[in-house]
Amino acid sequence: MSFHNPLIPQRADPCIYRHTDGYYYFTASVPEYDRIELRRAATLEALPAAPTVDIWRAPPSGATSSLIWAPEIHYIDGAWYVYFAAAPSREIVDGLFQHRMYVLRTTAANPLDGPWETLGRVDTGLDSFSLDATSFAHRGQRYYVWAQKDPAITGNSNLYIAPMKTPWQLGATPVMLSKPEFDWEIQGFWVNEGPSVLIRHGKVFITYSASATDERYCMGLLQAPVDADPLDPASWTKSAQPVFGSCAEREVYGPGHNSFTVSADGGTDLIVYHARNYTEIVGDPLWNPDRHTCVQAIDWSADGQPVFGLPQR
Template sequence: MRRVATIAVLVVAASLLVATPATAAPAVQYTNSLVAQRADPHIVKHTDGYYYMTATAPEYDRVVLRRATTLQGLATASESVIWRRHTSGEMAAHIWAPEIHYINGRWYIYFAAGRSDDVWAIRMYVLENASANPLTGSWTERGRIVTPLNTFSLDATTFVHNGTRYLAWAQNDPAVGSGTNLYLAPMSNPWTISGTPARISVPTYSWETVGHRVNEGAAVIQRNGRVFMAFSASATDANYCIGLLTASATSNLMNPSSWTKSPQPVFRSNDATSQYGPGHNSFTVSEDGQSDILVYHDRSYRNINGDPLNDPNRRTRVQKLYWNADGTPNFGIPVADGITPVRLRSHNFADRYIRHWDYRARVEANVTNLADSQFRIVTGLNGGGSVSLESTNFPGYYLRHRNFEMWVERNDGTATFRADASFQRRAGLADSAGVSFESVNFPGRYIRHSSNLLYVQAVSTATDRADATYHLE
């Protein structure tokens, strides 16, 4: 298919991962959405083997926390209220965007809150817990994070780079205008910044200024000699999206000129997959520690009645973050609800993946339009224990053979299509750790590549078997 409407490349976000070369990682599979009515999700994997998740509750009145040994387990994990809003004064309204961090042997939660007498006087606050398990023990209020500007501020996050801990946040500066900008400052302790903050991003592009002028929800990941800072932009409806700032790891992060903003959003609404307003992301890692996982919220519908902030149905979602050959992150598109997709890498051409282009299926390297090379392995349309491979950016379209050529086409409901689009999943013919796909209606013929195009063909030689073997990522 043509490269319509999918977004590709780059992005990212918050995690404690340290820079390493971009490498392939085994496939992971989750089912979306993860948690209903939880926005601004923040998930960390701790050294105790648990994932900890906090997020904004739609009542805006409390900080919640849950844990599980798997990401999918967070969906059904019990949730605890670890702190409630004050009844008057500070921290009494709009309890927003909590993040949980483990720093120097203690747990910290950063969140934003308004006042009872002015719910829009939103500032940043910190809670501390010395217990090994943050669901136990007591949380101490460390108070407000003081910034030189005593103005609307929110979405504090923290990360360490070259031995220095930084705080990044969003704040209004009346001298700049309405809305929020992104700021950065070193920290003297987990609730105090030091020095003069640097303003590193101002919303100027059209996609940053729909409904509101917004840069917020910063999240950082460091890889491949660069520091990537994802952020969210525009109003919190279907226009909400993710942008990206990039700095060299050897640069002075406090110098605004060290940061380059990508000219287009790197993650945005997608009509084909029915995902709208994706944003306020964080990052964690897969259970085996080998894959980066994007955590974010969105809605399953475009149109909202009234103020989007009063719509409770932003929900937490997860999907794998991929890396381009040049070391930049690539999150593709917000995938459809249900099981997450995979990529299929050629066994004998390790830089090539199955992808579609003008409906024709092929193997190709450097597929930065990521969703072209992602497929959901679903129950076979023909049944009988078979599987079918559904396109990620064109739901309802499947890999099928026609005249023994492989195409990506819409399911027309016929028995012929169901059979042509169904395969028996086998251990890899050239490597049992991989996978091969045998045609249901032409047993003995497998999906294989030849001159970069895909066919269903009989296999007999070692080369044939290698051509018909793929590895899931």
């Protein structure tokens, strides 16, 4: 199974979710960082031309008025939820933006119809830069995984996990799963961010992205046995090398901030990610709009490991 990439231009931090109604739902960071946009289509190939709906816009002031990043859509217990990060301004304090994590909800059958309500901020117990939340259910418990700065240690963001009491509240003290430590995780910035979860072949996999958001951006992998306690850091093994990165031969640079979806027949796992097609970025890469949404199939090794290969054009 192959796709012509980029699938959707100028959409970073992409999330594609295939629902039981047969539709693929897509959301991502828009270049203006001022709203949350949603679209759906019966096929992945139809998503680029699908009409978009702005389900939420940043208010003119306040905690969620600026830099709307990395929305993710989830269907949980009969309702739709969107997790996203927002800041009160574009001001950088102590080397970081001031993002915190928030949740929207609608009970509409079609989430494009809304209306959406704001459930507020997700309190992690640590008031610091935080973003890129995802959620997954495993063995009867729902978990929240995200990236956050710990002011007590070196680095921009680490990966954390916590059980959820509700789809918008944590149920226990967070546990740190990973922090930037390898050379490939600390290029430009010390970053572990953009986690995404895939449960296959007796393992729970968490992909994440590392380093600055230019051509050095790449993906790492955490994994734990399905019968292990995901809240125990000792359950997890971390890849010593990146599992997905830039490919100059194919002119695909900085692939990362991924999500996972499946083919229409459910038989093929797909990775959804953003990447650029050039490296000569004028100014700050954050304000460059050309991080494009891409999709490709995942291969699996004989011992049940995901094989991402090279990014495809």
